[in-house]
Amino acid sequence: MATVDKKYTLTFWEKIYIPELVKGMKLTLEQMLRKKDTRQYPEERWTPPPSFRGAPVLVLEENGVERCVACGLCSRVCPALAIDVQAAETADEKERYPARFEINMLRCIFCGFCEEVCPEEAIVMSNRYELAFTEYADAIFDKDALLTPVAELRPRLEYLRAHR
């Protein structure tokens, strides 16, 4: 059985206590004068860098049409099976569009594979990071919730072109 000897005698300087106290206060003061590392969230918002992988969203072109051609690659590659795409025909040049496109944000693990695999750059990781829900149904984003104007996603799209 291990025996633990924990006797300890204070040195003279430790016994008079004042120097130890001063040392402690000095450290505290130094820390007070440092640059602040905290942020007063939610009053002070945080802007993620363009590399940030937030919620995946669909790109909405300026003419009001989504880029997606409903090829289904993203739903195939998704490791968490979060994406549900249903294709339909359209008279447009791109021929197919997603009649239904749902991403379950409770399943999504924000890996970014969908963005990587998409041939049309139609699904990108946005900078949306406040993803808390009170109802399960709220967490399933349909096309209305996912479509985001391309202007908003510009920094991310440019980042992807530069780094891949």
Added chain:
Amino acid sequence: MADLKENIAEHIESGRLKTDELILHMGPQHPSTHGVLRLELVLDGEIVVKVIPHLGYLHRCFEKHAEAMTYPQVIPYTDRLDYLASMNNNHGYVLAVERMLGIELPERVEYIRVIMAELQRIASHLVAVGTYGLDIGAFTPFLYLFRDREYILDIFEKTCGARLLYNYFWVGGLSHDVHTGFEKEVGDFVKYFRPTLTEVNTLLNYNKIFVQRTANVGVLPADVAISYGCSGPMLRGSGVDFDLRRDDPYSIYDRFDWKVIVGDGEVGTLGDCWDRNMVRMKEMAVSCDIIEQALASFPEGDVTTALPKRIRPPKGAEQYARVENPRGELGFYVVSDGTANPFRVKCRAPGFVNLSVIDEISQGHLISDLVAILGSIDIVLGEIDR
């Protein structure tokens, strides 16, 4: 304390005090178990007679799940094993698959991987040391260390887009190149970080209370450590000079000049909790050395050239790749059946093996010492339960 124990022992022997064994459950919701772990304690008064860890609260079927996914799809799941050291987990897994495919990596990829892995090691050790102080009752160093960890996470976020679960190392390369200004940011961080290590040493590691709580507690002799298969700071804290980065070199660790840290029983017995903690402290400085050397010879180039179009290792190929995770030897054993999904992925989690020794080293200690011992093992339940 010794007197107290002797007193108790004397009473029991003389039959004046009759004691029964008491079974107490520590956890699963106990702050010092760092996750959901339940320890079944058999106690004699306040003295620990036996510790039985009960695992599985965080079991997510990683190994079975991996069989249902393609090779790249497994990578984000390896992130979630040891969520404090996701980069190192990625590294182990992609190394195994790369060896099966026989991929040669570009120089730049190797350098980025080493820098990322070492930054991650620092971040992980910062949590380990910080929460260890918290377990013992020192709250302030915890905040300081977490603040410094934030700087590393900021760098990671700028490079790979996530703070914790990166999915950054891909088979044959990286998901994308580092951001502009990466070298400078990492260099600045290392310069800033070195002095804070000294500060933490005075604040925490050589603090009288801390030394009293951890020195001579939970002594793990080298032979016991080896026979249980401990690795990482657990093993080196007991004075065994073994580090996979040097002894089974992977990536480009053999190019750098650095030394393996081993415990020396500076304030107590060799292999006590203090030693294990100190090994982590000193390893952070070593990681800084490696990062600085890697930055000095950081090559230019493309990181995506070796990414394979199709990841389908030949039928029957199998590979065991091991890397030095902050917690020890992390191994991935991958078997292929020629399809796009791995036939089998076995993960050797260092935390799981290190935890197995807890019964051996905590017998005869008080319950409060058990907290110190558990903290010094530095477990992450994500990888223990998988």
